[in-house]
Amino acid sequence: MRLLFAVIITILSLFYFLPFAIAFNKKRANTGAIFALNLFLGWSLIGWVVALVWALKEEQVV
Numbered sequence: 001m002r003l004l005f006a007v008i009i010t011i012l013s014l015f016y017f018l019p020f021a022i023a024f025n026k027k028r029a030n031t032g033a034i035f036a037l038n039l040f041l042g043w044s045l046i047g048w049v050v051a052l053v054w055a056l057k058e059e060q061v062v
Helices: 002-016 018-025 031-041 045-056
Strands: none
Touching (some): 018 031
8 A cells, every 4th residue: 555655656746747857858948947836836737837838838049
């Protein structure tokens, strides 16, 4: 039972930080800001979606 609980918590944690993982994998310039947004406001669905969209948005080269 404890192993199942640990596996579920691990999977939920990985899903929670999915926007940060995407930004980190794409080597975004603002990965730290995406992480902070995800960490502090990811618990609300709106904060999580904003972080995900920000991580997936293409960066514009000026």
